Amino acid sequence: AQSVTQLDSQVPVFEEAPVELRCNYSSSVSVYLFWYVQYPNQGLQLLLKYLSGSTLVESINGFEAEFNKSQTSFHLRKPSVHISDTAEYFCAVTRMNRDDKIIFGKGTRLHILP
Amino acid sequence: ETGVTQSPTHLIKTRGQQVTLRCSSQSGHNTVSWYQQALGQGPQFIFQYYREEENGRGNFPPRFSGLQFPNYSSELNVNALELDDSALYLCASSNRDHSYNEQFFGPGTRLTVL
Numbered sequence: 353a354q355s356v357t358q359l360d361s362q363v364p365v366f367e368e369a370p371v372e373l374r375c376n377y378s379s380s381v382s383v384y385l386f387w388y389v390q391y392p393n394q395g396l397q398l399l400l401k402y403l404s405g406s407t408l409v410e411s412i413n414g415f416e417a418e419f420n421k422s423q424t425s426f427h428l429r430k431p432s433v434h435i436s437d438t439a440e441y442f443c444a445v446t447r448m449n450r451d452d453k454i455i456f457g458k459g460t461r462l463h464i465l466p
Numbered sequence: 467e468t469g470v471t472q473s474p475t476h477l478i479k480t481r482g483q484q485v486t487l488r489c490s491s492q493s494g495h496n497t498v499s500w501y502q503q504a505l506g507q508g509p510q511f512i513f514q515y516y517r518e519e520e521n522g523r524g525n526f527p528p529r530f531s532g533l534q535f536p537n538y539s540s541e542l543n544v545n546a547l548e549l550d551d552s553a554l555y556l557c558a559s560s561n562r563d564h565s566y567n568e569q570f571f572g573p574g575t576r577l578t579v580l
Contacts, residue, residue: 395556395573442508452522456508
């Protein structure tokens, strides 16, 4: 079975400061890794994904995440946050080459302070 | 290209009642997955339908049931509603016939059980 642990339920950070949202996973098989973002009162949007290849993946709005197999981590980072980044962020996994369920973490709420 | 849509957006029911939630999949997709997101939690996988057949189920009781229609739209039915069924219900559509099966989420239906 797979599981995802997001170590922080809330992260406050000042605007234009860097941020890291932590994610660790557990799985006995190879997995794909994802970060989803949920803005207030909206559904989930895929922010970025790791399928294979380079362990550093980037999104179009400045976020990046690095897959670390030895530490079973997939932390999300942004060097300078904006007020518009206020949202809930979910780390997730799904079994590689299987078209089934996504396992989500409990989420990290990112608070941007002015 | 139309994205994933869900109806209704909000719903209020009382304990013991039955509810039907609807999901229209994105054009070209043949798979629909349903997730329950309780307040303050990450989404939990309910079940998945592929070409009108159930294709995997999470840890939900049989009073949660579903259908997928020939046009690949889907319904989630919940009988004998309980207070704990109050949640945001998300559907996601995808195409299992592709090598990588990205799931695209709808905006969700917020169900309140009184």
